[in-house]
Amino acid sequence: MPVPEVAERFTGSVNRLTLGATKDDGGTRTSTVTVGGARNVVYGGSAADTGEKAVIAMDVLDSKPEDWPDVLLEPYKNVLDSPGDWAKMCVEEFGADLICVKFDGIHPDKNDKDAAHAVKVTEEVLKAVGVPLVLWGCGYDEKDNQVMPKVSGAAKGEKCLIGTVTEDNYKSLTAIAVADGHYLITHAPLDINIAKQINILASDMGFPLERIVTFQATGALGYGIEYAYSIQERQRIAALTGDKMMAMPVICDVGYESWRAKEAKLTDAPGWGDPADRGPTWETATAICLLQAGVDIIRMRHPRAVATVKNFINKVWT
Amino acid sequence: MALTGLDIFKLLPKTNCKKCGMPTCLAFAMALAQKRTKLEDCPDVSEEAKEKLAAASAPPMRKVVFGTQDNQVQIGQETVMFRHEEKFYNPTVLAVTVSDKLTGKDLTKRIEAVNALQFERIGIKIGARAIALVNDSGSPESFAQAAAAVKDSGDLALILVTQSPDAMAAAVAKTKESVPLLASATPDTAEKMAKIAKENGCPIVAKADSIDALADLTEKIKAEGLEDIVLNLQTQNLRDQLLNLSKMRALALKKVFRPLGYPTISFVTDGDADTQVASAISLICKYAGIVVLDTVEAYALLPMLTAVMNIFTDPQKPVQVEPKVYRIGEPNENSPMMFTTNFSLTYYTVESDVEASRVPSYILVVDTEGTSVLTAYSGDKLNEKTVADAMTKYGVEDLVKHRKLIIPGYVAVMSGKIEEATNWEVMVGPRECSMLPKFLQEVWN
Numbered sequence: 001m002p003v004p005e006v007a008e009r010f011t012g013s014v015n016r017l018t019l020g021a022t023k024d025d026g027g028t029r030t031s032t033v034t035v036g037g038a039r040n041v042v043y044g045g046s047a048a049d050t051g052e053k054a055v056i057a058m059d060v061l062d063s064k065p066e067d068w069p070d071v072l073l074e075p076y077k078n079v080l081d082s083p084g085d086w087a088k089m090c091v092e093e094f095g096a097d098l099i100c101v102k103f104d105g106i107h108p109d110k111n112d113k114d115a116a117h118a119v120k121v122t123e124e125v126l127k128a129v130g131v132p133l134v135l136w137g138c139g140y141d142e143k144d145n146q147v148m149p150k151v152s153g154a155a156k157g158e159k160c161l162i163g164t165v166t167e168d169n170y171k172s173l174t175a176i177a178v179a180d181g182h183y184l185i186t187h188a189p190l191d192i193n194i195a196k197q198i199n200i201l202a203s204d205m206g207f208p209l210e211r212i213v214t215f216q217a218t219g220a221l222g223y224g225i226e227y228a229y230s231i232q233e234r235q236r237i238a239a240l241t242g243d244k245m246m247a248m249p250v251i252c253d254v255g256y257e258s259w260r261a262k263e264a265k266l267t268d269a270p271g272w273g274d275p276a277d278r279g280p281t282w283e284t285a286t287a288i289c290l291l292q293a294g295v296d297i298i299r300m301r302h303p304r305a306v307a308t309v310k311n312f313i314n315k316v317w318t
Numbered sequence: 319m320a321l322t323g324l325d326i327f328k329l330l331p332k333t334n335c336k337k338c339g340m341p342t343c344l345a346f347a348m349a350l351a352q353k354r355t356k357l358e359d360c361p362d363v364s365e366e367a368k369e370k371l372a373a374a375s376a377p378p379m380r381k382v383v384f385g386t387q388d389n390q391v392q393i394g395q396e397t398v399m400f401r402h403e404e405k406f407y408n409p410t411v412l413a414v415t416v417s418d419k420l421t422g423k424d425l426t427k428r429i430e431a432v433n434a435l436q437f438e439r440i441g442i443k444i445g446a447r448a449i450a451l452v453n454d455s456g457s458p459e460s461f462a463q464a465a466a467a468v469k470d471s472g473d474l475a476l477i478l479v480t481q482s483p484d485a486m487a488a489a490v491a492k493t494k495e496s497v498p499l500l501a502s503a504t505p506d507t508a509e510k511m512a513k514i515a516k517e518n519g520c521p522i523v524a525k526a527d528s529i530d531a532l533a534d535l536t537e538k539i540k541a542e543g544l545e546d547i548v549l550n551l552q553t554q555n556l557r558d559q560l561l562n563l564s565k566m567r568a569l570a571l572k573k574v575f576r577p578l579g580y581p582t583i584s585f586v587t588d589g590d591a592d593t594q595v596a597s598a599i600s601l602i603c604k605y606a607g608i609v610v611l612d613t614v615e616a617y618a619l620l621p622m623l624t625a626v627m628n629i630f631t632d633p634q635k636p637v638q639v640e641p642k643v644y645r646i647g648e649p650n651e652n653s654p655m656m657f658t659t660n661f662s663l664t665y666y667t668v669e670s671d672v673e674a675s676r677v678p679s680y681i682l683v684v685d686t687e688g689t690s691v692l693t694a695y696s697g698d699k700l701n702e703k704t705v706a707d708a709m710t711k712y713g714v715e716d717l718v719k720h721r722k723l724i725i726p727g728y729v730a731v732m733s734g735k736i737e738e739a740t741n742w743e744v745m746v747g748p749r750e751c752s753m754l755p756k757f758l759q760e761v762w763n
Contacts, residue, residue, distance in 0.1 A: 001537060001577055003530055006568045041399075043564040043604055067674070109756055222439065222624045223670075224663040226631050229603075230402040237400075260670060263620060271437070273617030281595055285621035288596045289628075292603035304592070312596040316557045 007046070010240035013039040014051060014296070015210045015247050019098065019183060020132025021159040029158060030130025033097050035213075035296040036249035041236055042294050053317040054291055056306055057134050057299050058096035059255045060086045062121040063105025063113060069265040071279045075303050083121045084128035091129045094303040095310060098161075100134035101125055102256075106147050107138035115150040122154040134161045134251075134299070136185070141169040149176040156180040161251075161297075163187060164215055167198050174205050185251060187215045190227045192234055192246075199245045213297065214248045220257040220264075221286040228252065232293035250294060255301030258286040280304040288312060321374045323348035329367035330360065337361050378574045381408070382521050382546045382581055382607075384448075384499040385475025391447045393548070393607035394581030399567060402633050408581075409630040411608045412598070412622060413448035413477055415587060418455045418464035425467055431614040433473040437623060440639065440662060444623040446474060450501070450610045451489070453480035458488040465489035469496050477501055477583075477610070483510035494518040499608075501525070501583065502550055505535055512542035521546035523583055527553075529562060529569075533577035548607065549582045556597050559584055563605040581607030591618040599625045636688035637662040643712045644669065647678030654679045654762050655714055656724035656747060657705060659686040659694050668751050675755035677762065680717055684708040691726045702735035709740060724762075726751075 016037035021027025038051030064080045065073070079086040083101065090096040103118050105111040125133060135151050137144035149172055152162055163185025165173050170186075177184045186202055188195035195216055203209050216232060219225045238246035258264055264282040267275050283305035287298050291313070300306050327347035338359040340346040349355040350371075357363060357371055381395035391411045398404045414432040416425070429449065436445035449468050453461045461480060468476055469492065476498040478489050486500055502525035503511035515522040524539055524547050526532040536547050549566065553559040563582060569575040584606040586597045591613040598609045602625050613619070631637055638660045646669060658668045660683045672679050684704055686694035694700035709715070709723075723742045725732060727749035737744050748757050 001533055003533055003569065003578075004573045004575055006565060006573055006575075008568075043560050044568075109753065219663070221621055221628065223666055225625075226401070226628045226633070227663070229629070230400070230633055233400050234402055262670060262673070263624075271616060272620055273615055277591075277615070277617040278620075281592060281617050281621055284592060285595055285599055285625060288599040289603060289625050292600055308592045308596050311593065312556075312600070315555065316560060316600070318557060 008040070008044060010039060012240045012242040012247060013037060014236065014239045014249055014294075016052065017183060017210060017213070017249065019159055019161055021157055021181070025159070027158045028126065028130075029132055031132070032159075033132050038236065038239075038294065040240065041233070042292055050317060052296070054295055054313050055097035055297055056095075056310060057098035057100040057251075057297055058090040058094060058306060059100050059102050059299055059301050060090060060125060061105065062101060062103045062118060063111050065104070066110070069259065069267075069275070069279060071276050072259055072302055082124075084124035087125045088128045091131055094306050096131065096306070098132050098134055098297065099125060099129055100136055100299050102136045103138050103147065103151070105138075106143055107140050108143055109140075110138070112143075115147045118147045118151050119154040122151050126155060126158065132160065133158065134163075134185075134297075135182075136163060137173075139164075141166075145169065145172045148173050152176045152180045152182060155182070159183065161185060161213055163213075165198065165202065167194055167201065170198065170201055171205065174202050174207050178205075178207055183211045183213060185213050185215050186248075188217065190217045190219070190224070190231060192216070192231050195231070195235070196243075196245045199248065203245070209244060209248070212248045213251050214246075215251050215253070218252040218254060218257045218286075218290070220254075220261045221282060221289055222263060223257070223261055225286060225289055228290060229293040232290065232295060236294040249296035251297040251299065252290050252295050253299045254283060254287045254290065255299050258283040259301060280308075284308045321351065321371070323351040325374075326350050326371065329363075329370055331362045331364075333362065335362065378579055379570045380545065380547070380580050382499075382548055384477075384497050384521050386495070386497050389447070389473060389475045390497075391475050396567070396581075396605075397571065399571060401629060405632040405634065406630045408607070409626045410602045410606055411447045411475075412619070412626065413450045413608055413610045414446050414614060415450045415452050415479075415610060415612050416464070416468060417452050418457075418461045420464070421460075425464060426471075428614075429468055429471045433471060435614060435616065435619045437616075437620055439624060439627060440637070440666075442627070444627055446619060448475040448477050448499075448608070450477040450479050453478075453482065453485050453489075456482070456485075458482065458485040461485040462488035462492050465498075466492040469493045475499070477608070479610075481507065483507050483514065486511060487514050490514055490518050490520065494520065497521075499523065499548065501548075503535070503539060505531060505538075508535055508538045509542065512539045512544050516542060516544055521548060523548045523550050524580075525550040525552060527551070529566060529578070532566075533575070536577045536580065547580045549578065549580050550584070551582070556600070560600055560604055563601070567605045583608040583610065585610045587612040591615045594618060595621055598622045602626050603629055638688040639665045639683055641683045641685035641708060641712075643714060643717065644681045644683060645678075646672045646681060647676070649678040649680050649717075651717070651719040653677075653718060654724055654758060655682065655718050655720075655722070656680070657682040657684055657708070658726060659684055659689060659691055659700060661686065661688050661690045661694075664690045668754070671751045671754040672758065675758040677755075677758040679758065680714070682708055682712060682714055691728050695729050695732070700729065700732075702732060702739035705732075705736055706739040709742075724757075
């Protein structure tokens with residue numbers, strides 16, 4: 001019996017964008033990363049519709065992490081005080097496509113470090129590695145507004161991905177990111193309508209839509225991943241059916257979220273297996289699950305999880 | 319393909335006799351198309367029309383059941399490509415291999431290791447649901463013997479994996495009461511395998527190396543009188559497996575292409591445990607009815623099973639936790655008392671951050687019909703009355719000596735009314751619960 005043709009074709013696609021500026025492009029990066037471009041749902045259509053391979057941005061914290069479980073600290077134990085060395089390790093030993101500098105230490109409830117510190121860290125990491133950077137604030141609006149514009153300036157012309165901006169706090173960072181030639185992360189709290197709204201707001205300020213990456217918020221496996229999963233699927237379908245305000249590539253924060261899960265960090269749970277295996281596997285599982293819904297950039301932490309996920313991406317996005 | 323009201327109308331007697339209770343045959347046809355009434359209500363409908371309507375209303379993907387009683391599992395009967403369109407119905411069954419090369423104690427040990435892969439998450443039991451016994455030995459006797467051993471261990475449903483009709487017949491003879499799934503019939507063995515399955519009342523796996531060959535094979539098996547079929551597409555790599563599972567799902571659901579209207583089984587038996595986790599989770603999300611694994615590592619099974627649970631959650635129905643007082647650590651009469659809602663995501667986030675604070679505490683869970691704090695507040699499911707009622711119902715006054723209630727920062731506006739309704743002092747907690755550890759450590763103490 002002849003099998004009917006079933007592949008659906010779409011008019012729209014996910015925006016394709018290239019992070020990182022090399023010397024020719026006025027920056028100092030030695031490599032660039034291109035993401036997006038999908039013209040179908042995940043595993044739908046032909047190979048040409050798949051778009052760019054998903055990439056991994058490994059987290060480097062501006063200050064020594066205070067609440068990381070031992071299993072996660074172990075690979076980085078000699079570089080935790082030096083963001084530059086830490087970044088170098090992620091790129092050279094663990095194959096990070098991008099480095100995400102996460103400025104946790106500027107949060108008033110953590111180390112409350114100032115802009116001068118953040119600028120120094122940015123410069124250190126830019127010098128240490130040649131891959132493009134993601135620059136991610138602490139999530140405390142007032143402090144991010146003080147510090148992140150300086151961080152943006154310190155990386156001016158490098159075509160970094162900088163964020164995040166939210167519905168309630170987008171003006172200062174959006175304005176400076178345009179001026180400094182960066183790409184912007186718009187951030188919505190697991191709400192597809194707000195996700196669209198914040199893109200409209202950034203766009204109204206003159207930020208080009210094709211330079212935005214969306215962050216829908218991430219739930220770890222077992223902790224609401226299904227919400228993020230379905231929002232990402234809906235976003236992809238919206239992009240494919242021509243909604244320009246939803247056609248951005250997607251970033252998700254797997255490292256932070258999955259290592260908060262009890263299953264990843266609890267040491268005393270013999271029935272669940274060795275914590276040394278459990279943590280990295282929870283991170284792997286969270287990343288793989290979200291990849292099925294359509295993700296372009298994944299923030300990750302543990303080298304073992306990174307290796308497994310990279311291997312998966314290379315097998316499936318050939 | 320679902321018939322429209324007009325399609326159905328053409329098959330009806332068109333007498334407008336009103337015996338069905340509807341004013342006209344057309345009205346009846348429309349009601350039938352929307353599944354608001356049943357065909358039996360029309361006393362004059364022809365046999366031919368009955369058959370056509372029954373065929374059209376059969377689900378686009380068949381449900382297949384194997385195993386018995388407690389270990390019975392069912393797969394298939396899915397209706398959508400994306401969970402947000404409706405929901406995914408029958409959670410992917412995870413099966414783990416046992417080789418028939420094992421004998422005696424080694425065999426028992428392996429069976430026990432698979433049976434032990436059971437966990438509990440948010441009060442729900444999850445675990446491996448089947449053992450896939452593989453005829454690695456090539457011997458029908460060894461296969462039958464091992465099959466009997468697995469059957470006697472009794473915990474899980476059984477999948478018999480062999481290419482040999484002789485081995486299959488020998489193993490089925492020992493295990494047919496437990497209704498194993500027979501894997502697999504190939505284009506070469508279709509008739510023999512189908513005969514064994516039919517005689518013993520077992521479902522069967524159809525295995526071929528292309529979608530076209532698979533469609534031909536299921537027609538062949540169906541012609542032998544079998545309808546409980548599971549599809550196994552052999553591919554060179556994971557990428558082809560995933561692309562083709564998506565294609566087969568779309569053919570079954572969108573084109574209602576009957577030869578592929580069955581659930582699927584995929585094998586993930588190479589690579590280390592981490593690699594198996596990655597492959598299996600992609601297959602769980604993207605349309606495998608059964609995933610057969612080789613690993614028995616608890617750390618690998620737990621995330622896969624959790625993924626099944628999450629992806630198959632009904633998106634229309636928020637997952638809820640039981641409203642009551644939860645004890646975190648070993649709280650005493652001086653420990654903090656806070657409340658949140660019974661939306662599971664809200665509760666588990668709060669729980670995780672209270673645990674992280676290492677301050678033993680009580681969390682009172684107020685029944686808000688599974689909505690989050692802000693949603694519950696705006697929908698008036700979280701108000702001073704529901705909070706006060708929950709406090710009374712779960713006896714919080716007897717748990718602590720103090721009279722201080724920590725409320726979520728997002729509903730600080732409720733403070734006054736709660737104080738009036740309960741006579742407790744309200745402490746406004748942080749808006750984001752990631753700030754709870756600091757709050758409990760510094761503000762409470």
